Amino acid sequence: MSIVERALKRLQQSGQTAAQAARPTTPTAPADRKARPAAPAVPPAAQSREVGSRRQFGDPAKTLHVDFDQLRRAGLMPPEHQQRELSHQYRTLKRPILRNAFGADGSPADTGRNSPRTLMVTSALPGEGKTFTAINLALSLALEKDHSVILVDGDAPKPHVSQAFGIGGEPGLLDLLGNADLQVESVVLPTDVRGLFLLPIGRRSEAATELLASARMRQVIEELGRLDVNGIVLLDSPPMLLTSEAQVLASLFGQVVLVVGAGSTPQQAVTDALGIIGEGPQVGLVLNQALHDNNVGGYYGYGYGDGFLDTTQTDKQ
Numbered sequence: 001m002s003i004v005e006r007a008l009k010r011l012q013q014s015g016q017t018a019a020q021a022a023r024p025t026t027p028t029a030p031a032d033r034k035a036r037p038a039a040p041a042v043p044p045a046a047q048s049r050e051v052g053s054r055r056q057f058g059d060p061a062k063t064l065h066v067d068f069d070q071l072r073r074a075g076l077m078p079p080e081h082q083q084r085e086l087s088h089q090y091r092t093l094k095r096p097i098l099r100n101a102f103g104a105d106g107s108p109a110d111t112g113r114n115s116p117r118t119l120m121v122t123s124a125l126p127g128e129g130k131t132f133t134a135i136n137l138a139l140s141l142a143l144e145k146d147h148s149v150i151l152v153d154g155d156a157p158k159p160h161v162s163q164a165f166g167i168g169g170e171p172g173l174l175d176l177l178g179n180a181d182l183q184v185e186s187v188v189l190p191t192d193v194r195g196l197f198l199l200p201i202g203r204r205s206e207a208a209t210e211l212l213a214s215a216r217m218r219q220v221i222e223e224l225g226r227l228d229v230n231g232i233v234l235l236d237s238p239p240m241l242l243t244s245e246a247q248v249l250a251s252l253f254g255q256v257v258l259v260v261g262a263g264s265t266p267q268q269a270v271t272d273a274l275g276i277i278g279e280g281p282q283v284g285l286v287l288n289q290a291l292h293d294n295n296v297g298g299y300y301g302y303g304y305g306d307g308f309l310d311t312t313q314t315d316k317q
């Protein structure tokens, strides 16, 4: 039995089922901050607008060129000859996520608290493939004709999303958290990949941990979700078991993808992480089977456990 299957079994024995995990009924995060003062107007160029069947937002003048070669050099995308295989696996991974977010008929979900359109990618321990998963999942979601995705860098100690896209110096999440008057539209960056938007980590702050765990974070996620009712907000987070902010963050999202390093994540770590995430969000497990498995060349192998019911596993090729 695999690590994931054992973790699932334990979870099921503890009584949690997909139905129970399906929708949060009791928010566990800190209450929203009091009404904030009127924010300055967003420049018209940065406002959310309809283009074709999809919403556009962010300042078009700041449209970012996505350099796929740079992402590959950073090890955060597969080499070109393995792209097809990985794209296929991510297609499989995103289906249950989209179903959770939009239902079987694809109709827009709510924009309220813990919306299923908000998704956090995390892992129990460092280096298990969170950023790799977040970036490739975001690119796959952006291919959807009717949906957009905002990829949020939420890992202040290791802002690898921002670094990989070359936006480490841009204002972003920490600025939004530190300044309640700053509007999300003014810092979300459109990209030349249709449907893909980025929110960098932003200005470095000594108080990053406290900012990420603050009540303002909930507000920012909700505001990001409102930019496009057909959009997904996807956050690359720090690891669950080593950072206190990841534990708070998990309580703010409607869906959590827990990346498990096959053969590297101890079973106890998976179980502990699942226990911390709790019963609020819908949780999917991604089995990352190929970390540094250079003997057989690499990039493959994701399985996704949809709501703890039908765990699938893609075998190594």
Ligand SMILES: Nc1ncnc2c1ncn2[C@@H]1O[C@H](COP(=O)(O)OP(=O)(O)OP(=O)(O)O)[C@@H](O)[C@H]1O
Binding pocket: 074, 075, 076, 123, 125, 126, 127, 128, 129, 130, 131, 132, 133, 155, 158, 160, 239, 288, 289, 290, 291, 292, 298, 299, 300
């Ligand atoms: N499926 C995969 N195939 C090959 N290499 C991978 C895969 N997933 C991750 N890697 C590699 O493993 C390393 C760690 O991945 P990644 O940076 O995504 O992990 P992380 O969980 O975000 O780490 P951290 O906790 O340090 O932020 C990277 O060098 C990445 O290139």
Ligand SMILES: [Mg+2]
Binding pocket: 130, 131, 132, 155, 158, 160
């Ligand atoms: Mg990372």
